[in-house]
Amino acid sequence: MKRYPEGKHKSALLPVLHMAQEEFGGWLDTPVMDYVATLLRIEPIEVYEVASFYSMYNLKPVGKYLFEVCQTGPCMINGSDDIISYIKSKLNIGIGETTPDGLFTLKTVECLGACGYAPMMQLGKTYREHLTKEKVDAIIDECRAKAN
Amino acid sequence: MSRKLLLEKEHIAGIRGYEVYRREGGYRSVEKALKMAPADIVEEVKRSGLRGRGGAGFPTGMKWSFLAKPEGVARYLVCNADESEPGTFKDRYLMEFIPHLLIEGMIVSSFALGSNVSYIYIRGEYAWITDILENAIEEAKQNGWLGKNILGTGFDCEIYLQRGAGAYICGEETALIESLEGKRGNPRIKPPFPAVKGLWDCPTVVNNVETLAAIVPIINEGAEAYAKIGVGKSTGTKLMSACGNINKPGIYEIDMTISVEEFIYSDEYCGGIPNGKKLKACIPGGSSVPILPANLLLTTAKGDKRLMNYESLADGGFATGSMMGSGGFIVLDEDQCIVRNTMTLARFYHHESCGQCSPCREGTGWMERILKKIDNGRGEMKDIDLLWDIQRKIEGNTICPLGDAAAWPVAAAIRHFRDEFEWHVLNPDECLKRNYGLAHYADPVHVPVMA
Numbered sequence: 001m002k003r004y005p006e007g008k009h010k011s012a013l014l015p016v017l018h019m020a021q022e023e024f025g026g027w028l029d030t031p032v033m034d035y036v037a038t039l040l041r042i043e044p045i046e047v048y049e050v051a052s053f054y055s056m057y058n059l060k061p062v063g064k065y066l067f068e069v070c071q072t073g074p075c076m077i078n079g080s081d082d083i084i085s086y087i088k089s090k091l092n093i094g095i096g097e098t099t100p101d102g103l104f105t106l107k108t109v110e111c112l113g114a115c116g117y118a119p120m121m122q123l124g125k126t127y128r129e130h131l132t133k134e135k136v137d138a139i140i141d142e143c144r145a146k147a148n
Numbered sequence: 149m150s151r152k153l154l155l156e157k158e159h160i161a162g163i164r165g166y167e168v169y170r171r172e173g174g175y176r177s178v179e180k181a182l183k184m185a186p187a188d189i190v191e192e193v194k195r196s197g198l199r200g201r202g203g204a205g206f207p208t209g210m211k212w213s214f215l216a217k218p219e220g221v222a223r224y225l226v227c228n229a230d231e232s233e234p235g236t237f238k239d240r241y242l243m244e245f246i247p248h249l250l251i252e253g254m255i256v257s258s259f260a261l262g263s264n265v266s267y268i269y270i271r272g273e274y275a276w277i278t279d280i281l282e283n284a285i286e287e288a289k290q291n292g293w294l295g296k297n298i299l300g301t302g303f304d305c306e307i308y309l310q311r312g313a314g315a316y317i318c319g320e321e322t323a324l325i326e327s328l329e330g331k332r333g334n335p336r337i338k339p340p341f342p343a344v345k346g347l348w349d350c351p352t353v354v355n356n357v358e359t360l361a362a363i364v365p366i367i368n369e370g371a372e373a374y375a376k377i378g379v380g381k382s383t384g385t386k387l388m389s390a391c392g393n394i395n396k397p398g399i400y401e402i403d404m405t406i407s408v409e410e411f412i413y414s415d416e417y418c419g420g421i422p423n424g425k426k427l428k429a430c431i432p433g434g435s436s437v438p439i440l441p442a443n444l445l446l447t448t449a450k451g452d453k454r455l456m457n458y459e460s461l462a463d464g465g466f467a468t469g470s471m472m473g474s475g476g477f478i479v480l481d482e483d484q485c486i487v488r489n490t491m492t493l494a495r496f497y498h499h500e501s502c503g504q505c506s507p508c509r510e511g512t513g514w515m516e517r518i519l520k521k522i523d524n525g526r527g528e529m530k531d532i533d534l535l536w537d538i539q540r541k542i543e544g545n546t547i548c549p550l551g552d553a554a555a556w557p558v559a560a561a562i563r564h565f566r567d568e569f570e571w572h573v574l575n576p577d578e579c580l581k582r583n584y585g586l587a588h589y590a591d592p593v594h595v596p597v598m599a
């Protein structure tokens with residue numbers, strides 16, 4: 001809060017929502033957003049309108065591991081379509097869906113600024129780049145191992 | 149080999165940390181600048197000819213000189229690190245590997261502008277870079293480059309980081325300011341410009357990462373030395389993000405005198421096209437600038453070699469030229485489909501439209517749907533004209549430039565590759581099995597010169 005001038009605490013909304021999402025299972029449920037509103041002394045609608053605007057905030061439950069695969073031009077040129085299809089068939093889910101065990105969610109996203117290292121996806125805080133089918137297999141195994 | 153100003157020391161081990169950065173001459177520009185009058189620094193930047201590196205190419209010194217300075221009102225410097233233009237990943241590289249260069253440039257710029265609290269607004273997805281920058285800020289603070297009374301000059305400065313949350317539109321400076329205030333990233337109507345009424349209604353300058361980093365060599369070497377590098381109004385060096393069908397994708401610092409051909413084929417840069425494929429097209433400055441077929445890319449309509457700088461890339465206007473933009477250089481080889489590529493870009497702009505202005509909110513969706521239809525072999529001839537009509541009606545009719553950015557790639561694709569669109573319509577089954585290929589796009593060009 002001390003990062004902003006007196007009375008401008010609403011500026012903390014985006015960072016607080018990031019923290020809340022991390023804390024509460026990777027998505028923002030209405031009670032969580034209401035709590036954020038109380039915390040920042042703003043109206044709940046001010047939180048909802050922001051949470052629904054930015055694509056990094058998930059308004060529905062997601063799996064423990066969220067695969068956010070880039071599909072924009074430069075990634076497409078380098079085969080992102082194939083990577084997306086491969087993940088779909090390997091995990092047997094569609095885009096926006098979560099595996100029944102609650103481990104994986106597949107999401108397609110627009111340009112993440114890794115065009116030179118395409119195709120790529122975001123997994124948590126990090127980027128996984130130069131994706132191949134083999135790398136996708138390894139990432140899935142790695143996540144399963146971590147979950148156990 | 150191009151002279152490097154920003155990435156000169158990128159290969160030195162440990163340059164990310166303060167100790168090595170300082171030993172290699174880091175923070176010299178702060179020592180020098182804090183002895184100067186702030187107005188003289190602004191003049192120096194003006195004389196350097198530095199143009200905004202975010203995409204618009206507006207002269208930085210001039211932007212700085214517009215900053216209002218009412219008595220008793222805080223002024224802010226905000227660094228735009230919301231890098232999201234498809235094809236662009238240069239700021240990420242700079243922040244990840246030489247974070248202190250940005251911090252150093254920001255301290256000098258904050259001093260020149262009279263900003264005691266400056267912000268870096270970084271795209272939310274660059275989460276690990278946020279940690280790197282936080283660490284660099286902390287190191288700078290511990291060593292007396294930030295905080296109260298820097299170098300005993302009486303100048304106070306703090307730099308804070310703010311993460312975005314996945315919205316391309318927040319790269320637009322007024323949307324960025326809205327977002328920094330904790331709101332949706334809806335661009336504001338200008339005027340008033342941020343220089344008068346920006347962050348929390350205070351005078352504000354928003355500059356790109358690379359622009360602020362370039363302040364360091366300008367102060368260290370002087371405006372004249374900086375302006376000597378490059379050509380015409382393209383002074384200094386430019387970071388290019390090279391991607392697509394090339395052998396060596398990555399970040400290259402160029403001095404803007406080299407030719408496009410050299411940039412693509414020289415081993416010093418992109419290293420040519422993989423698997424012996426031929427060049428078909430290129431988007432030279434980030435996804436929103438016009439795509440050019442190989443022939444117009446390498447040579448201007450006048451028959452001159454096209455160079456990697458602001459003027460030469462724009463030579464011929466939108467009829468036969470393109471733009472430097474953000475320096476996101478996307479190369480497409482003969483196997484790429486222009487319709488599909490354009491569709492992904494239209495989908496991108498549809499997804500990223502903030503929804504404030506109807507022409508953009510509705511138009512981007514229409515363009516995406518029509519392009520999908522053509523790409524899927526279900527297009528009709530009249531769809532191509534409809535597409536042209538829609539983009540015309542978006543361009544210039546929106547509050548912010550996202551509308552233009554969405555319209556230009558579609559316009560250029562139809563302008564230069566109309567026959568490929570028509571081929572999709574005429575060959576609905578075949579277009580699902582194979583691409584149109586290189587066709588005539590690399591043939592010598594004959595453009596009638598208007599009298």
